[in-house]
Amino acid sequence: xxxxxxxxxxxxxxxxxxxxxxxxxxxxxxxxxxxxxxxxxxxxxxxxxxxxxxxxxxxxxxxxxxxxxxxxxxxxxxxxxxxxxxxxxxxxxxxxxxxxxxxxxxxxxxxxxxxxxxxxxxxxxxxxxxxxxxxxxxxxxxxxxxxxxxxxxxxxxxxxxxxxxxxxxxxxxxxxxxxxxxxxxxxxxxxxxxxxxxxxxxxxxxxxxxxxxxxxxxxxxxxxxxxxxxxxxxxxxxxxxxxxxxxxxxxxxxxxxxxxxxxxxxxxxxxxxxxxxxxxxxxxxxxxxxxxxxxxxxxxxxxxxxxxxxxxxxxxxxxxxxxxxxxxxxxxxxxxxxx
Amino acid sequence: xxxxxxxxxxxxxxxxxxxxxxxxxxxxxxxxxxxxxxxxxxxxxxxxxxxxxxxxxxxxxxxxxxxxxxxxxxxxxxxxxxxxxxxxxxxxxxxxxxxxxxxxxxxxxxxxxxxxxxxxxxxxxxxxxxxxxxxxxxxxxxxxxxxxxxxxxxxxxxxxxxxxxxxxxxxxxxxxxxxxxxxxxxxxxxxxxxxxxxxxxxxxxxxxxxxxxxxxxxxxxxxxxxxxxxxxxxxxxxxxxxxxxxxxxxxxxxxxxxxxxxxxxxxxxxxxxxxxxxxxxxxxxxxxxxxxxxxxxxxxxxxxxxxxxxx
Amino acid sequence: xxxxxxxxxxxxxxxxxxxxxxxxxxxxxxxxxxxxxxxxxxxxxxxxxxxxxxxxxxxxxxxxxxxxxxxxxxxxxxxxxxxxxxxxxxxxxxxxxxxxxxxxxxxxxxxxxxxxxxxxxxxxxxxxxxxxxxxxxxxxxxxxxxxxxxxxxxxxxxxxxxxxxxxxxxxxxxxxxxxxxxxxxxxxxxxxxxxxxxxxxxxxxxxxxxxxxxxxxxxxxxxxxxxxxxxxxxxxxxxxxxxxxxxxxxxxxxxxxxxxxxxxxxxxxxxxxxxxxxxxxxxxxxxxxxxxxxxxxxxxxxxxxxxxxxxxxxxxxxxxxxxxxxx
Numbered sequence: 001x002x003x004x005x006x007x008x009x010x011x012x013x014x015x016x017x018x019x020x021x022x023x024x025x026x027x028x029x030x031x032x033x034x035x036x037x038x039x040x041x042x043x044x045x046x047x048x049x050x051x052x053x054x055x056x057x058x059x060x061x062x063x064x065x066x067x068x069x070x071x072x073x074x075x076x077x078x079x080x081x082x083x084x085x086x087x088x089x090x091x092x093x094x095x096x097x098x099x100x101x102x103x104x105x106x107x108x109x110x111x112x113x114x115x116x117x118x119x120x121x122x123x124x125x126x127x128x129x130x131x132x133x134x135x136x137x138x139x140x141x142x143x144x145x146x147x148x149x150x151x152x153x154x155x156x157x158x159x160x161x162x163x164x165x166x167x168x169x170x171x172x173x174x175x176x177x178x179x180x181x182x183x184x185x186x187x188x189x190x191x192x193x194x195x196x197x198x199x200x201x202x203x204x205x206x207x208x209x210x211x212x213x214x215x216x217x218x219x220x221x222x223x224x225x226x227x228x229x230x231x232x233x234x235x236x237x238x239x240x241x242x243x244x245x246x247x248x249x250x251x252x253x254x255x256x257x258x259x260x261x262x263x264x265x266x267x268x269x270x271x272x273x274x275x276x277x278x279x280x281x282x283x284x285x286x287x288x289x290x291x292x293x294x295x296x297x298x299x300x301x302x303x304x305x306x307x308x309x310x311x312x313x314x315x316x317x318x319x320x321x322x323x324x325x326x327x328x329x330x331x332x333x334x335x336x337x338x339x
Numbered sequence: 340x341x342x343x344x345x346x347x348x349x350x351x352x353x354x355x356x357x358x359x360x361x362x363x364x365x366x367x368x369x370x371x372x373x374x375x376x377x378x379x380x381x382x383x384x385x386x387x388x389x390x391x392x393x394x395x396x397x398x399x400x401x402x403x404x405x406x407x408x409x410x411x412x413x414x415x416x417x418x419x420x421x422x423x424x425x426x427x428x429x430x431x432x433x434x435x436x437x438x439x440x441x442x443x444x445x446x447x448x449x450x451x452x453x454x455x456x457x458x459x460x461x462x463x464x465x466x467x468x469x470x471x472x473x474x475x476x477x478x479x480x481x482x483x484x485x486x487x488x489x490x491x492x493x494x495x496x497x498x499x500x501x502x503x504x505x506x507x508x509x510x511x512x513x514x515x516x517x518x519x520x521x522x523x524x525x526x527x528x529x530x531x532x533x534x535x536x537x538x539x540x541x542x543x544x545x546x547x548x549x550x551x552x553x554x555x556x557x558x559x560x561x562x563x564x565x566x567x568x569x570x571x572x573x574x575x576x577x578x579x580x581x582x583x584x585x586x587x588x589x590x591x592x593x594x595x596x597x598x599x600x601x602x603x604x605x606x607x608x609x610x611x612x613x614x615x616x617x618x619x620x621x622x623x624x625x626x627x628x629x630x631x632x633x634x635x636x637x638x639x640x641x642x643x644x645x646x647x648x649x650x
Numbered sequence: 651x652x653x654x655x656x657x658x659x660x661x662x663x664x665x666x667x668x669x670x671x672x673x674x675x676x677x678x679x680x681x682x683x684x685x686x687x688x689x690x691x692x693x694x695x696x697x698x699x700x701x702x703x704x705x706x707x708x709x710x711x712x713x714x715x716x717x718x719x720x721x722x723x724x725x726x727x728x729x730x731x732x733x734x735x736x737x738x739x740x741x742x743x744x745x746x747x748x749x750x751x752x753x754x755x756x757x758x759x760x761x762x763x764x765x766x767x768x769x770x771x772x773x774x775x776x777x778x779x780x781x782x783x784x785x786x787x788x789x790x791x792x793x794x795x796x797x798x799x800x801x802x803x804x805x806x807x808x809x810x811x812x813x814x815x816x817x818x819x820x821x822x823x824x825x826x827x828x829x830x831x832x833x834x835x836x837x838x839x840x841x842x843x844x845x846x847x848x849x850x851x852x853x854x855x856x857x858x859x860x861x862x863x864x865x866x867x868x869x870x871x872x873x874x875x876x877x878x879x880x881x882x883x884x885x886x887x888x889x890x891x892x893x894x895x896x897x898x899x900x901x902x903x904x905x906x907x908x909x910x911x912x913x914x915x916x917x918x919x920x921x922x923x924x925x926x927x928x929x930x931x932x933x934x935x936x937x938x939x940x941x942x943x944x945x946x947x948x949x950x951x952x953x954x955x956x957x958x959x960x961x962x963x964x965x966x967x968x969x970x971x972x973x974x975x976x977x
Binding site for chain 2: 069072073074099102103105106107109110111114115116117118119120128129132133176179183
């Protein structure tokens, strides 16, 4: 048991996930086009320790949501593996064992409106994991546990009789959290859980999640595009761009001394509510499509420090100070340090 | 918690609902509903309401054949709407014919619904080659007019069954024939809805929880995919009734011993150049038209009532 | 004192429903000076988008204006028919909506949509209009405009589409632009570009902007003044610096506190308990009173009007006490 407590709870090794978005066979034959592969995730490695909140940040199309879905089992990895509590989740194991392991990994989604079945009562939605895994003995026990779970997310037991459409966005996220907790997970993957919520509701949900983490000893993988939220909730951050990790560091280090040019760009775009007069320096260019990523370093078309090596050779994550960065300019010392 | 503080009962929710409100607001729909209910009652209570039993061959008297309705000269109040060429009371025939038409229509729609919804759900949820197979069969079938499909099934059944059993099994054969011509619409619609729902996060949540795929399809996806099915069922009920009438009119549906409205129209059709068509053809035709129109209007209202953009 | 470009006076918008009439906006007043950027900020359901729609005359029926007036450049516009409103819309008042995908007609090329707008409002002939369209595309930063002018909307990325929408809105040089969540659907790095573009163009042309958004960060960077809306009412209005650094209304205070900010790491974000009331259940008196940490008796019974405080105004009885106004 001590060994498990020291090893990371979740480890992702060389993970890749490709989607075949080729046109239909007939079109391909007639138009002489080859297969088209969307490399949503293109080689990602990281580890999450127990009790931590690991954030994956990036803009749309960077692959962070796909990583979440592979970890939780909705997609199979094209390459690489996912190790949870030391066990490879993909390797065929006796199915009861695998179910038990998978139960400890649950997910909360971004859209509070589509993540609850509109035709089910809240009570049944929250009870589903209990019934599927036989975690309670008899209907009375199920009911009691559902009431308990609703209480944990600061909802009333009477709310169990209502339907999802009777609740606001923030309350629906609470119901989603209650459902995820019903399976007594160790690890919660949170895919942009507050992006669709108003600012004041977001604060309530983030506070709730922190309280639950403390009370239940949870570990979070937190996906977001909002750096301010990430700064507030996470202990470790991974920055993704076009399916690859470009920087990996503890939160304090990343925000105090961002190294990768893309990380610096992202930080520069966080609005300045202190009105210190810091000018936002918008970088030109658009995020390229993951179907046809640039050769070498994926960021080079938008990077002020790109040289020939960047155009040819894909950088690997290397230690740079207290962070790990995938950038030739950082490795070669060409990047000016930022205060 | 006192009982009356609990969530309002289903009947109360229905009365309060937007659906019922839009129903009350449309006079056409209310009239259509009233007509449908009246015809349904007439059909259900046919043994009670009909003055004679048109299937009882022994009670027929050829001397009373082709008598006009009661209010005309030569008519008789024991045959209020007149008699047909066999001496059968037209009113009784219409009531029993309505009954058969509704029975066959509803059965055909239910069978088509079960078949279509089941196959559509399977195709949409399983995807891959199962989806392709089912949809190609559906596509092929759609390239034939419905009545032709019904004729085909009918013809095949007749050639397979022994001749003396045909009259007894005719109803089943007709129901099967009509159902096989209308299941495709259910399948396609449900498949479309299933594809949409399958991509939603609550289905993904169920997968992550570890619920079995069949349970997900049945308990999560199906209730959400059934929305348009009620509307399609109602509209197809009118189509089924008309298809049955067409088959009987062509002499291929129900036998003469169990006349449906279509058969009556066929019989009346023979007298179109004499004066007798007025009651032998017109009244069954009016009954058929009213039923089809009323059911169609109800189906239209349902479709508009469920369309959120029109509210 | 020059008269304001837009003056909204005691505007109310109601929505009749089966269960009664709902007040989407309730007695809202503000003004926009020529060339000024006014931010209208609020959470969902606050009524900020409906305010913009009412001004430009695009309220979705059955919503309707129930009271008050809207005066644009000295002329009353809330009671104009759709036909009378059409020459104003686009020429004097432009609009930018949230979703660039649906703001552009997917069936027509970008050039055609631009040229059509220019010709309708400026009466130029076809070649002059096309030249102006090209200049506009250049101005909003579309690379290689001579080729791209004949492309369809789906051939552009989200950020590019929003630039085209901005070009369309500014095509006839309107005096006021209503921008409803112009950057919400875009990626963070693109948002910064679009905000910078909007700022530059409106400063260059002297266009006033009514910027409706839920994102306080965007407001802080772009607006001169800001109005904070809650449950269909304005609860605070004032210069951006003042409202952001020293909010006076308890709701604004709570809102600013709830926004996570870099540089200050707190264990818990200060939160406002409860949620914004639905339109069918707006509390009596001050709409915020059930959630307000500083509520007292007067708040429950009487709705506060906008009272001057600092360099702006706040609709809160706390400041009436301070001013010595007794009930």
